[in-house]
Amino acid sequence: MASTNKPVGKVLYIASVVPDLLRHVQKLLPNVAISQINNNLFNENQVTNELKSELKDAEMLVADPPLISQLLYESSLPLKVVNSTWAGIDAIIKNLDKSKGYPKFTLTRMGHGFGEIMGEYVIGHIIATERRFKDTYQYQSQHQWAQQKLKSFRPLSSLNIGILGLGQIGNTVSKYCKSLGLTVIGIKRRESKSASQYIDQYGYVEELENILPSCDYICSILPSTPDTRNLLSGQILSCCSQRKPVLINIGRGDVIDEQTIITAIQNKWLSGAILDVFVTEPLSESSPAWDLPNVTITPHVSGPSLSQQVAECIADNYNRYIQGDELQYQVNWQRGY
Numbered sequence: 001m002a003s004t005n006k007p008v009g010k011v012l013y014i015a016s017v018v019p020d021l022l023r024h025v026q027k028l029l030p031n032v033a034i035s036q037i038n039n040n041l042f043n044e045n046q047v048t049n050e051l052k053s054e055l056k057d058a059e060m061l062v063a064d065p066p067l068i069s070q071l072l073y074e075s076s077l078p079l080k081v082v083n084s085t086w087a088g089i090d091a092i093i094k095n096l097d098k099s100k101g102y103p104k105f106t107l108t109r110m111g112h113g114f115g116e117i118m119g120e121y122v123i124g125h126i127i128a129t130e131r132r133f134k135d136t137y138q139y140q141s142q143h144q145w146a147q148q149k150l151k152s153f154r155p156l157s158s159l160n161i162g163i164l165g166l167g168q169i170g171n172t173v174s175k176y177c178k179s180l181g182l183t184v185i186g187i188k189r190r191e192s193k194s195a196s197q198y199i200d201q202y203g204y205v206e207e208l209e210n211i212l213p214s215c216d217y218i219c220s221i222l223p224s225t226p227d228t229r230n231l232l233s234g235q236i237l238s239c240c241s242q243r244k245p246v247l248i249n250i251g252r253g254d255v256i257d258e259q260t261i262i263t264a265i266q267n268k269w270l271s272g273a274i275l276d277v278f279v280t281e282p283l284s285e286s287s288p289a290w291d292l293p294n295v296t297i298t299p300h301v302s303g304p305s306l307s308q309q310v311a312e313c314i315a316d317n318y319n320r321y322i323q324g325d326e327l328q329y330q331v332n333w334q335r336g337y
Contacts, residue, residue, distance in 0.1 A: 012062065018305050024308050060321060081327065108328065162214075164219065184200050217247075224252035250302040250303065258289055265293065273294070276302040
């Protein structure tokens with residue numbers, strides 16, 4: 001256990017493998033008693049009695065989704081607020097038991113900073129694609145001065161990007177794209193009164209076949225929910241065959257199945273893909289996706305949980321809770337995000 005000399009308010013419990021998280025939280029909450037749970041008490045299959053004992057007084061907990069999933073219906077604990085260290089919470093939602101109802105504690109997810117680092121990922125790959133960095137490296141390895149081959153490219157200001165998933169992360173990614181001149185098309189599921197200054201036009205999921213043909217890039221930042229799973233699977237991308245956009249998936253892998261990606265590349269519905277998330281991770285070494293032309297695969301690194309950003313979100317919500325204010329990034333149990 002680690003605590004400050006002058007603890008005030010509620011004790012904050014931390015049970016996470018995010019590196020150096022405790023130190024960053026202590027800097028932001030210097031007068032708060034913080035109890036860090038020993039990672040050795042975690043068990044993949046069940047909540048141990050030792051862990052229950054450590055958490056017997058825990059009202060506010062910071063934890064990773066694997067542990068939170070085990071605590072969903074642990075009625076012996078006095079949990080009121082549980083802060084997940086991840087932005088995505090599908091690993092938690094899939095463990096809900098409808099016969100038991102919804103957990104009694106409030107769940108929040110990470111929101112601070114993910115939009116910025118994921119926006120950098122998207123912009124980095126768009127620039128790398130348009131300026132043909134892969135080809136440049138190849139020409140260099142061959143000692144070729146390929147000036148004529150590399151002079152032809154599309155400026156970002158001539159491109160349209162359709163963004164699926166318009167939450168905090170999606171809005172920030174839109175901001176990054178808009179700031180570099182791309183025309184941003186926001187694709188949403190329901191009508192909203194608020195409009196983002198970074199989105200040039202809106203469309204609805206029901207209109208995908210009319211929207212996608214105008215996109216040079218399609219960026220999915222969607223969570224995994226019953227409404228989003230396989231949204232892009234099947235024949236939907238065949239409508240893109242004229243413009244041949246690049247698919248960027250930094251949301252969840254199950255928005256599109258692997259066979260659809262293979263078919264879309266082979267049939268030239270897509271000219272390429274940037275894939276950071278997959279239905280099954282790690283991606284199997286035998287997956288055909290590794291060898292698809294114009295496909296870049298990254299190992300789910302577009303938006304990692306960085307300790308400083310996680311700590312900022314935790315500290316903000318801790319102060320809000322103590323003051324009786326509304327918490328940020330609350331999860332709606334029914335919607336699943």
